[in-house]
Amino acid sequence: xxxxxxTTAAAQRSGDDTAAQPSRRERRELRRExxxxxxxxxxxxxxxxxxxxxxxxxxxxVDATILYRLFRDKDELLLAVAERTIRxxxxxxxxxxxxxxxxxxxxxxxxxxxxVQTRYPAITxxxxxxxTGGPAEQRLVELILTAFTRSGLAPDRAVLHYRTYVDxxxxxxxxxxxxxxxxxxxxxxxxxxxxxxxxxxxxxxxPVTRTxxxxxxxxxxxxxxxxxxxxxxxxxxxxxxxxxTCRPQA
Amino acid sequence: xxxxxxTTAAAQRSGDDTAAQPSRRERRELRRExxxxxxxxxxxxxxxxxxxxxxxxxxxxVDATILYRLFRDKDELLLAVAERTIRxxxxxxxxxxxxxxxxxxxxxxxxxxxxVQTRYPAITxxxxxxxTGGPAEQRLVELILTAFTRSGLAPDRAVLHYRTYVDxxxxxxxxxxxxxxxxxxxxxxxxxxxxxxxxxxxxxxxPVTRTxxxxxxxxxxxxxxxxxxxxxxxxxxxxxxxxxTCRPQA
DNA sequence: ACCTGAACACCGTTCAAGT
DNA sequence: ACCTGAACACCGTTCAAGT
Numbered sequence: 001x002x003x004x005x006x007t008t009a010a011a012q013r014s015g016d017d018t019a020a021q022p023s024r025r026e027r028r029e030l031r032r033e034x035x036x037x038x039x040x041x042x043x044x045x046x047x048x049x050x051x052x053x054x055x056x057x058x059x060x061x062v063d064a065t066i067l068y069r070l071f072r073d074k075d076e077l078l079l080a081v082a083e084r085t086i087r088x089x090x091x092x093x094x095x096x097x098x099x100x101x102x103x104x105x106x107x108x109x110x111x112x113x114x115x116v117q118t119r120y121p122a123i124t125x126x127x128x129x130x131x132t133g134g135p136a137e138q139r140l141v142e143l144i145l146t147a148f149t150r151s152g153l154a155p156d157r158a159v160l161h162y163r164t165y166v167d168x169x170x171x172x173x174x175x176x177x178x179x180x181x182x183x184x185x186x187x188x189x190x191x192x193x194x195x196x197x198x199x200x201x202x203x204x205x206x207p208v209t210r211t212x213x214x215x216x217x218x219x220x221x222x223x224x225x226x227x228x229x230x231x232x233x234x235x236x237x238x239x240x241x242x243x244x245t246c247r248p249q250a
Numbered sequence: 251x252x253x254x255x256x257t258t259a260a261a262q263r264s265g266d267d268t269a270a271q272p273s274r275r276e277r278r279e280l281r282r283e284x285x286x287x288x289x290x291x292x293x294x295x296x297x298x299x300x301x302x303x304x305x306x307x308x309x310x311x312v313d314a315t316i317l318y319r320l321f322r323d324k325d326e327l328l329l330a331v332a333e334r335t336i337r338x339x340x341x342x343x344x345x346x347x348x349x350x351x352x353x354x355x356x357x358x359x360x361x362x363x364x365x366v367q368t369r370y371p372a373i374t375x376x377x378x379x380x381x382t383g384g385p386a387e388q389r390l391v392e393l394i395l396t397a398f399t400r401s402g403l404a405p406d407r408a409v410l411h412y413r414t415y416v417d418x419x420x421x422x423x424x425x426x427x428x429x430x431x432x433x434x435x436x437x438x439x440x441x442x443x444x445x446x447x448x449x450x451x452x453x454x455x456x457p458v459t460r461t462x463x464x465x466x467x468x469x470x471x472x473x474x475x476x477x478x479x480x481x482x483x484x485x486x487x488x489x490x491x492x493x494x495t496c497r498p499q500a
Numbered sequence: 501a502c503c504t505g506a507a508c509a510c511c512g513t514t515c516a517a518g519t
Numbered sequence: 520a521c522c523t524g525a526a527c528a529c530c531g532t533t534c535a536a537g538t
Contacts, residue, residue, distance in 0.1 A: 053531060063504055065532080074531065129428045133447035138456060141448070145458045159465035164477040171421025178379045197383040198391070206388060208395045215409035227414040228482065235481035303512060313523060315513080324512065 032070050032080060035060060039081050043122040048181050051126065053077075079134070082127035086136035088116050096143060102150040103233050109144060110169050110229045114222070117173040117180075124177035128170050151240045161236040168232050169225075176221040282320050285310060286330050293372040298431050301376065303327075329384070332377035336386035338366050346393060352400040353483050359394060360419050360479045364472070367423040367430075374427035378420050401490045411486040418482050419475075426471040 022030065038059040043051040053074055057064030071077040092112035096105050117124045131137070144166065148158045194217045203210045272280065288309040293301040303324055307314030321327040342362035346355050367374045381387070394416065398408045444467045453460045 052529085054529085065505080065534095066503075068532070069502090129425055131443045133443045138448070138451060138459070142456045142459050145462060149458055155462055156465050159462050160469055160473060160477055163466075163469045163474050164481065167422055167425055167474050168418055168478050171425045172417055174425070175379055175417055175421045193381045193383045198388070201388060206392045208399055209388070209392050212395060212405055212409050215406050216413075219410055219413045221417075223410060224413050224417050227410055227485065228418050231414065231481040231485035232478065234485060234488075235477065238484075302510085304510085315515095315524080316522075318513070319521090 028070065035067060035070055035077065036080050036084050039077065040084070040120060040123055043126065044120055048122040048126050051122070078127055079130060079132045081123060082130050082132045083134040083136050085116050085120065085123060085127060086132065086134070086140055089113055090136055090139060090143075092116070093143075096147075102147040103237065105147040105150075106144065106165060106233055107229065109140075109147075110165075110225075113169055113173055114225060117177050121177040121180035124173060125181045128174040128177065148236065151236055153236065153240045154243060157239055157243060161232070161239065165229075165232050165236070168228055172221075172225050172228055176225070179221070278320065282330060285317060285320055285327065286334050289327065289331050290334070290370060290373055293376065294370055298372040298376050301372070328377055329380060329382045331373060332380050332382045333384040333386050335366050335370065335373060335377060336382065336384070336390055339363055340386055340390060340393075342366075343393075346397075352397040353487065355397040355400075356394065356415060356483055357479065359390075359397075360415075360475075363419055363423055364475060367427050371427040371430035374423060375431045378424040378427065398486065401486055403486065403490045404493060407489055407493060411482070411489065415479075415482050415486070418478055422471075422475050422478055426475070429471070 035056065038056055039051060042056055042059050046055070053067050054064045056077075057067060067077065071080065089109070089112045092115060093108050117128070145158070145162050148162045148165070151158065151161075153161060194213065198206075198209055198216065199213050201210055209216070285306065288306055289301060292306055292309050296305070303317055304314045306327075307317060317327065321330065339359070339362045342365060343358050367378070395408070395412055398412045398415070399405075401408065401411075403411060444463065448456075448459055448466065449463050451460055459466070
């Protein structure tokens with residue numbers, strides 16, 4: 001009882017005067033934010049494998065076990081990190097004008113997602129396969145889903161294409177990020193495979209691979225991503241035109 | 251010199267009499283195969299995180315350090331495991347008849363890939379982002395690339411769509427496998443997000459998500475995969491029809 | 501009430517010591 | 520020539536002991 005009163009008093013104090021000391025809950029949230037920030041720095045500096053609870057503790061100059069009072073376990077920390085990446089995407093796409101064509105909205109979102117992937121590959125490889133259920137994710141889901149409903153697709157089809165769009169973009173971003181954040185040596189092994197292995201294949205057994213070796217080495221992950229996004233959006237367009245429900249395309 | 255002669259003699263012996271003792275190289279290969287087999291069993295029984303060098307040693311009833319004479323490190327073991335999954339895919343698609351439409355070939359390959367993913371989710375989540383450069387991968391690359399050239403696409407476009415097809419299918423399979431092989435508790439947390447979180451969203455702020463909640467919970471990973479494969483193949487078809495090079499579509 | 505750090509049960513990998 | 524197991528430098532996580 002006494003404690004509860006104290007907490008409430010603190011909350012009121014900070015409510016009345018925004019410059020006053022933050023409440024316990026606010027202070028906890030600030031420390032969580034600081035930990036998430038440090039996780040970004042640490043992971044991008046040392047690679048995905050370098051993000052350990054112990055090293056994150058060092059980064060923050062606190063005992064590693066303190067992190068376990070901010071996050072239940074490492075997984076919860078990663079979900080908080082994932083939420084932050086989604087908030088970055090939301091900030092980047094900013095407003096969605098009423099009159100913006102739905103395809104353009106989705107293209108812009110795909111672009112922002114890719115941007116975050118290129119900026120934080122290590123973090124992306126750790127988090128892009130996860131569902132956070134947090135407020136940022138909820139907002140982004142609502143945004144993307146709204147765009148798909150504007151296509152005129154029936155609910156079940158709209159949802160199917162929404163999920164295809166999301167899983168494809170996230171899958172490709174995670175894949176690109178995984179390559180972009182491998183240990184340098186392993187990455188070398190993986191990235192130069194085309195020239196190292198495939199350029200030396202016997203022409204008799206592998207005529208097509210040999211013939212296209214130059215093209216194979218020069219395709220960029222971004223070109224692949226754009227092609228996939230185009231394909232997925234066009235499939236939705238086509239389905240909307242065929243299954244034409246409310247707004248055929250007038 | 252003496253050693254070399256002995257090895258050659260052993261190879262000849264095994265060449266002459268297939269039932270005789272295998273050569274040192276053959277025995278090494280057999281032990282590598284046994285290790286890969288055990289890795290499949292262990293990973294699918296205990297989950298991706300359960301596949302450690304120590305436990306793999308236990309599984310094989312040998313000291314863990316022996317694995318380091320069969321594989322340079324754990325990464326090389328995983329690449330050998332990845333090669334095996336590709337060989338499974340190759341076995342599953344069997345022959346590609348001369349007259350089979352290229353789209354159907356690629357659909358069959360996508361189907362086999364999915365099959366392997368469902369059978370070995372833990373292994374898939376560990377390996378499907380990797381490039382092995384091994385013989386099985388080389389054969390599969392040649393197979394897929396050949397199918398894309400049969401579409402009539404110009405080399406650079408054929409390669410772009412080939413890569414889009416491969417990265418999209420692998421990305422979605424890896425994503426599905428990651429969900430399918432999470433620790434049961436984490437998986438629960440991730441898998442039931444739709445019903446746990448999104449069903450309780452306030453309708454005012456998230457009207458679309460709330461409206462589509464039933465559809466959202468009932469989309470299957472396989473339906474998403476099929477939709478994505480269709481989209482990617484149709485994009486290639488369309489590009490082939492437009493950029494019509496050698497064989498427009500006669 | 502909060503923090504600390506020792507401790508537990510694991511990793512991947514190496515290498516001197518055995519046979 | 521081959522195998523063994525101790526050892527190193529790490530993990531995530533827990534909990535008794537301190538302040």
